[in-house]
Amino acid sequence: MNAEPSLAEQCRDLAVRARAAAAELAAVTRDRKDRWLLRAADALLTRSGEILAANARDLDAATDLSIASRDRLKLTPSRLQATAEGLRQIASLPDPVGQVREGSVRPNGLNVQKVSVPLGVIFFLYESRPNVTVDAAGLCVKSGNAVILRGGKEALHSNTALHRILADELAACDLPRDAIQLVTTPDRDAVGHLLKMNESIDLVIPRGGESLIRRVAAEATMPVLKHYLGNCHVYVDRAADLDMAERIVINAKCQRPGVCNAMESLLVHADVAAAFVPRVGASLQARGVEVRGCEITRRYLLSAIPATEADHAAEFCDLVMSMKVVPDTESAVAHIRRYGSGHTDAIVTADLRAARYFVDRVDSSAVLVNASTRFNDGFELGLGAEIGISTDKFHARGPCGLQELTSYKYVVYGDGQVRE
Amino acid sequence: MNAEPSLAEQCRDLAVRARAAAAELAAVTRDRKDRWLLRAADALLTRSGEILAANARDLDAATDLSIASRDRLKLTPSRLQATAEGLRQIASLPDPVGQVREGSVRPNGLNVQKVSVPLGVIFFLYESRPNVTVDAAGLCVKSGNAVILRGGKEALHSNTALHRILADELAACDLPRDAIQLVTTPDRDAVGHLLKMNESIDLVIPRGGESLIRRVAAEATMPVLKHYLGNCHVYVDRAADLDMAERIVINAKCQRPGVCNAMESLLVHADVAAAFVPRVGASLQARGVEVRGCEITRRYLLSAIPATEADHAAEFCDLVMSMKVVPDTESAVAHIRRYGSGHTDAIVTADLRAARYFVDRVDSSAVLVNASTRFNDGFELGLGAEIGISTDKFHARGPCGLQELTSYKYVVYGDGQVRE
Numbered sequence: 001m002n003a004e005p006s007l008a009e010q011c012r013d014l015a016v017r018a019r020a021a022a023a024e025l026a027a028v029t030r031d032r033k034d035r036w037l038l039r040a041a042d043a044l045l046t047r048s049g050e051i052l053a054a055n056a057r058d059l060d061a062a063t064d065l066s067i068a069s070r071d072r073l074k075l076t077p078s079r080l081q082a083t084a085e086g087l088r089q090i091a092s093l094p095d096p097v098g099q100v101r102e103g104s105v106r107p108n109g110l111n112v113q114k115v116s117v118p119l120g121v122i123f124f125l126y127e128s129r130p131n132v133t134v135d136a137a138g139l140c141v142k143s144g145n146a147v148i149l150r151g152g153k154e155a156l157h158s159n160t161a162l163h164r165i166l167a168d169e170l171a172a173c174d175l176p177r178d179a180i181q182l183v184t185t186p187d188r189d190a191v192g193h194l195l196k197m198n199e200s201i202d203l204v205i206p207r208g209g210e211s212l213i214r215r216v217a218a219e220a221t222m223p224v225l226k227h228y229l230g231n232c233h234v235y236v237d238r239a240a241d242l243d244m245a246e247r248i249v250i251n252a253k254c255q256r257p258g259v260c261n262a263m264e265s266l267l268v269h270a271d272v273a274a275a276f277v278p279r280v281g282a283s284l285q286a287r288g289v290e291v292r293g294c295e296i297t298r299r300y301l302l303s304a305i306p307a308t309e310a311d312h313a314a315e316f317c318d319l320v321m322s323m324k325v326v327p328d329t330e331s332a333v334a335h336i337r338r339y340g341s342g343h344t345d346a347i348v349t350a351d352l353r354a355a356r357y358f359v360d361r362v363d364s365s366a367v368l369v370n371a372s373t374r375f376n377d378g379f380e381l382g383l384g385a386e387i388g389i390s391t392d393k394f395h396a397r398g399p400c401g402l403q404e405l406t407s408y409k410y411v412v413y414g415d416g417q418v419r420e
Numbered sequence: 421m422n423a424e425p426s427l428a429e430q431c432r433d434l435a436v437r438a439r440a441a442a443a444e445l446a447a448v449t450r451d452r453k454d455r456w457l458l459r460a461a462d463a464l465l466t467r468s469g470e471i472l473a474a475n476a477r478d479l480d481a482a483t484d485l486s487i488a489s490r491d492r493l494k495l496t497p498s499r500l501q502a503t504a505e506g507l508r509q510i511a512s513l514p515d516p517v518g519q520v521r522e523g524s525v526r527p528n529g530l531n532v533q534k535v536s537v538p539l540g541v542i543f544f545l546y547e548s549r550p551n552v553t554v555d556a557a558g559l560c561v562k563s564g565n566a567v568i569l570r571g572g573k574e575a576l577h578s579n580t581a582l583h584r585i586l587a588d589e590l591a592a593c594d595l596p597r598d599a600i601q602l603v604t605t606p607d608r609d610a611v612g613h614l615l616k617m618n619e620s621i622d623l624v625i626p627r628g629g630e631s632l633i634r635r636v637a638a639e640a641t642m643p644v645l646k647h648y649l650g651n652c653h654v655y656v657d658r659a660a661d662l663d664m665a666e667r668i669v670i671n672a673k674c675q676r677p678g679v680c681n682a683m684e685s686l687l688v689h690a691d692v693a694a695a696f697v698p699r700v701g702a703s704l705q706a707r708g709v710e711v712r713g714c715e716i717t718r719r720y721l722l723s724a725i726p727a728t729e730a731d732h733a734a735e736f737c738d739l740v741m742s743m744k745v746v747p748d749t750e751s752a753v754a755h756i757r758r759y760g761s762g763h764t765d766a767i768v769t770a771d772l773r774a775a776r777y778f779v780d781r782v783d784s785s786a787v788l789v790n791a792s793t794r795f796n797d798g799f800e801l802g803l804g805a806e807i808g809i810s811t812d813k814f815h816a817r818g819p820c821g822l823q824e825l826t827s828y829k830y831v832v833y834g835d836g837q838v839r840e
Contacts, residue, residue, distance in 0.1 A: 023757065027780050104802050110791055112801050117783065119813055202813055223643065223814040244836040251838035337443065359831050360447050363537065371530055371834030380839070381532050381830055382524050393539055393622055393827035394643040395815035407813035410801060411779050414791030416664040418671035419800070 007185065011193035014148065014181055015200035018121045021176035022146035026118050028175065030095035033142050036173040037091035041084040043165045044134065048080050054161035055130065062154050072128045073155055083131040086385060090138045093384040096402040097144045111413040116406040118144030120202035123194055124387075125150045125216060127208040130158035137166050137180045139387050143405035146176075148201070150183040150191060160184060191216075198222040207388050225400065227388040229315040230260040230343025232373045235332040235358065236276055237349035238269040244370065245348040246280050251372040252346065254287045258317050260389060261344045261366075261376045265312060266323045267332045270296070273325045277301050281323070289319045296325035312339045329354045333361045340364065343391055344376040365391065365398035427605065431613035434568065434601055435620035438541045441596035442566035446538050448595065450515035453562050456593040457511035461504040463585045464554065468500050474581035475550065482574050492548045493575055503551040506805060510558045513804040516822040517564045531833040536826040538564030540622035543614055544807075545570045545636060547628040550578035556625075557586050557600045559807050563825035566596075568621070570603040570611060580604060611636075618642040627808050645820065647808040649735040650680040650763025652793045655752040655778065656696055657769035658689040664790065665768040666700050671792040672766065674707045678737045680809060681764045681786075681796040685732060686743045687752045690716070693745045697721050701743075709739045716745035732759045749774045753781045760784065763811055764796040785811065785818035 005013070044051065055075040062070055102114040122145050124136045133151055140147035151159040163182040171177050183190050194201065198221040205225045206216040217224045234252050236245040252263035268276055273296060281291055281301035291297075292311045293304035304323065311322040312335070326332045329347075336345050346368040347358040355369045366376035376398060378386025383401030390396045396404035425433070464471065475495040482490055522534040542565050544556045553571055560567035571579040583602040590597050603610055614621065618641040625645045626636040637644045654672050656665040672683035688696055693716060701711055701721035711717075712731045713724035724743065731742040732755070746752045749767075756765050766788040767778040775789045786796035796818060798806025803821030810816045816824035 023783070026783065106800070106802055110795060110800075117813075120783075223812070241836070247836060247838050255839055355833075363443070363446065363540075364829060366830040366832060368832040369834065371832055371837040372839050374839040375530060375832060375834075375837065376830065380526070380530075381832070382526055392643070393537075397827050398830050407817050409784060410786040410796065410818050412786060412788040412791055412795060412801070413775075414789065414795075416661070416667060417791045417795065418667050419675055419792050419794040 007187055007189055008193045010185075011190055012197065012200075014183070015121065015194060015197045017178040018146040018148055018181055019200045021178035022118065022120045022144075024176045025141065025146060025179050026097070026144045028144065032173060032175065033095070033144075034091040036141060036169055036175055037087045037138055039173060040134075040138070040166050040169040041087040041091075043169050044080055044084045044087075044162075047165050048077060051075060051080060051158065051161045051165070052077075054157040057157045058155055065154065069128060073130065073158070075130060075158060079131060083134045086131075086135055087138045090142050090385050090402075093142070093402055095142070096406050101408055108417050109415065110417055113411045114408050115411050116403070116408050119405055119407050121146045121148065121200060122405070123148045123150070123201045123204040125191065125204065125206045125208065125212065127152045127212070128155060130155045130162060132207070133159045133162045133182075134166065135385065136387060137163075139385055139402060139405060141175075141179060143402045145405055146179045146181075148181050148183060148194065153186050156184065156186070192219060195220045195222075205388060223395065225388065225390055225396065226392050227260065228341065228343075228391045229317060230391070231264045231313060231315045231339060231341040232261055232344040233265045233267055233336050233340055233346070234263050234373065235267040235326075235329070235336070235345070235347045236269060236272065237329060237332075237347055237351060237354045238271040239351035239354060240269075240272065240276075240348040241350060242272065242276050242279070245276065246283055248346065248348055248370070248372050249280055250283055250287065252374055253284060253289060253321055254319070255372075255374055257319050261373050262317070263373050264314065264316055264321055265339065266321060267335060268297070268323065268325050269329075269332070270325050270327050273297075273300055277323070277325070284321070287319070289321060291321060291323050293323040294325060297323045315341065329357055333358060336362055336364075341391065343389070344368070344373040346371060346373050365389065427607055427609055428613045430605075431610055432617065432620075434603070435541065435614060435617045437598040438566040438568055438601055439620045441598035442538065442540045442564075444596045445561065445566060445599050446517070446564045448564065452593060452595065453515070453564075454511040456561060456589055456595055457507045457558055459593060460554075460558070460586050460589040461507040461511075463589050464500055464504045464507075464582075467585050468497060471495060471500060471578065471581045471585070472497075474577040477577040478575055485574065489548060493550065493578070495550060495578060499551060503554045506551075506555055507558045510562050510805050510822075513562070513822060515562070516826045521828055528837050529835065530837055533831045534828050535831050536823070536828050539825055539827050541566045541568065541620060542825070543568045543570070543621045543624040545611065545624065545626045545628065545632065547572040547632070548575060550575045550582060552627070553579045553582045553602075554586065555805065556807060559805055559822060559825060561595075561599060563822045565825055566599045566601075568601050568603060568614065570614075573606050576604065576606075612639060615640045615642075625808060643815065645808065645810055645816065646812050647680065648761065648763075648811045649737060650811070651684045651733060651735045651759060651761040652681055652764040653685045653687055653756050653760055653766070654683050654793065655687040655746075655749070655756070655765070655767045656689060656692065657749060657752075657767055657771060657774045658691040659771035659774060660689075660692065660696075660768040661770060662692065662696050662699070665696065666703060668766065668768055668790070668792050669700055670703055670707065672794055673704060673709060673741055674739070675792075675794055677739050681793050682737070683793050684735055684741055685759065686741060687755060688717070688743065688745050689749075689752070690745050690747050693717075693720055697743070697745070704741070707739070709741060711741060711743050713743040714745060717743045735761065749777055753778060756782055756784075761811065763809070764788070764793040766791060766793050785809065
């Protein structure tokens with residue numbers, strides 16, 4: 001006799017309860033969802049002692065983490081303040097549910113509306129930073145979705161405390177507590193079980209390293225919103241303002257080198273290589289950037305390391321980059337199509353023809369003219385908060401905010417129409 | 421020494437050529453795509469002898485097909501005329517590529533546009549009807565996508581002839597011939613190879629029986645646009661106009677019983693059961709429909725067969741249906757949530773509260789008020805042509821036309837902005 005339910009049964013129960021909560025949440029109006037967001041924001045601050053104590057336990061146990069990883073794991077009063085502010089910002093955004101995206105009256109008098117609805121149940125896997133627990137829960141609830149959260153094991157106590165507070169406030173607002181659930185078992189098989197439950201789970205979003213995303217994509221039976229890293233390019237055209245180009249390159253590479261929309265590869269038109277490569281090279285190297293250049297690049301920047309084929313394709317996520325001199329815009333675009341990852345690519349130019357050619361031919365989630373690649377971000381593009389940056393083309397591409405967490409249905413009003 | 425490339429290599433070559441054609445096609449303007457559509461429509465008629473001869477070969481070989489399947493396979497001059505007309509209609513629809521779906525100027529002056537782009541390469545698997553070859557090719561090319569077609573083996577000669585004509589016209593319009601490719605090998609392993617090529621293929625659309633779709637969904641490494649059958653409901657509310665209700669029920673069930681948006685289950689409010697069940701039952705039975713009813717149904721319709729649990733969940737696609745009497749709208753919605761397939765559901769009522777409740781709570785791709793379920797169709801809802809009806813919630817839901825074959829990218833114009 002085994003009275004204890006198996007892990008598979010526990011996962012199934014969790015998913016089924018999420019499905020029921022999602023059905024209830026789908027019909028909840030904005031005022032109730034926003035009330036929860038604002039109350040939860042307050043509760044994160046009034047109950048910060050509880051959170052920081054749990055976080056201290058995680059930090060105590062995290063003796064083998066790198067300094068950078070410990071810093072990501074650490075919560076502080078000011079980080080909690082920022083997390084609470086994030087929930088308040090989500091509250092201020094329009095309700096993505098119930099928007100009439102399109103509508104028409106058909107010749108036979110049928111009134112057709114395409115109305116946004118929640119996706120349903122979202123399984124969100126993530127690593128390290130515990131504030132992501134709060135961001136993801138806020139975005140999912142505001143968009144009417146139930147969420148199953150699975151954070152990193154090193155943040156388990158922090159996530160458990162945060163989740164308890166968020167769920168308590170759901171109950172206080174008369175919203176279904178099962179709308180936000182946290183997978184607390186350290187058993188990795190739980191993920192495998194949940195990835196099989198496409199009857200109950202509508203979407204999985206893995207946020208973390210490439211290996212996590214590839215594993216999830218391979219195992220999942222439901223759609224996966226993938227955000228791989230980006231091999232992002234800046235192309236400095238012959239007609240570029242070189243001061244602007246240097247500002248953009250430095251910003252794209254150095255402002256936050258470890259993120260997916262940082263520049264990894266710089267392409268320079270041959271006509272401006274002599275003028276631009278030495279100055280931008282010196283400027284990058286002064287900021288600690290290691291430049292790996294093609295043969296022509298190295299003629300103008302003697303200190304550059306020879307670039308290999310692999311360097312042009314690499315996503316360094318670090319103060320390392322590749323540089324290449326190209327004969328024209330066509331070659332720049334061809335290079336990006338070959339080595340790029342379809343994430344974010346920019347051109348610096350004053351030439352309208354070059355800009356149009358680049359914009360039309362580069363097939364990336366964001367294509368920028370005379371601006372830093374770092375702007376490919378939900379907040380910067382006007383989506384409000386984001387749950388990730390999709391490198392897929394299906395459903396949502398680029399930054400994913402509230403709207404990207406919805407689907408739609410057709411609502412049709414008639415007065416007795418039948419089909420001939 | 422083996423000079424012949426393996427099947428896997430042949431498939432890879434085909435997919436890589438499709439990818440290259442897609443890159444070219446993405447930048448083609450509407451006038452060129454429409455010229456191809458109109459020329460292809462003409463060529464289907466001027467070269468109809470070639471097509472009908474190939475079709476005759478398929479029909480000669482199809483000795484073991486049912487009469488219905490033979491009819492689906494058969495092409496006639498009038499069917500070719502209708503197929504050509506379909507291409508002309510696609511030509512008349514707006515270009516779904518390059519539409520600015522949203523746009524704004526950010527506080528820092530960045531001009532942000534969300535612009536529609538093709539998905540890329542679509543792998544389309546289908547059965548029997550050869551005219552689908554033409555429809556799918558027309559929709560894919562108009563939406564800027566390359567398509568890999570894999571039809572049923574019984575239609576191979578017909579599809580080969582149709583494909584040759586479509587591809588000839590691509591070449592005549594200076595469009596890449598590889599934009600439309602037909603998989604002609606009878607080896608089913610070719611499908612398996614192609615389903616692994618998510619580097620070259622962006623989307624697979626299986627159109628056929630449930631087993632085909634499930635097999636593709638299980639094997640594919642790229643997103644799958646699924647269109648399963650529908651267990652569609654009509655709920656006749658207490659406040660229904662019973663004449664209207666009868667018209668809608670008969671139309672939803674009998675106008676074309678074998679399709680996915682035909683009614684499979686009828687729910688009747690208890691207050692009108694005595695008045696409605698006998699008359700609608702007689703009317704259905706007079707049209708050859710077998711009614712399988714709940715206990716209360718059978719009190720009012722003695723000839724009804726007792727309905728099992730399985731009957732309520734079934735998609736008969738035939739002149740068979742289930743019927744159930746429910747105490748209220750809430751129970752009708754609960755029944756649909758339990759047994760429905762999220763495809764198409766309708767309410768007949770004059771009561772605004774009941775209509776709103778039904779529309780808000782039934783989570784199906786189309787929810788209709790006082791209209792037949794048969795209207796959940798791309799043409800009827802105003803999308804123009806359709807490539808299928810999605811039962812997914814991710815990316816596209818319900819009828820999928822040209823717009824649903826696109827993704828988008830963000831195009832951002834600045835004048836040197838960098839991120840603070």
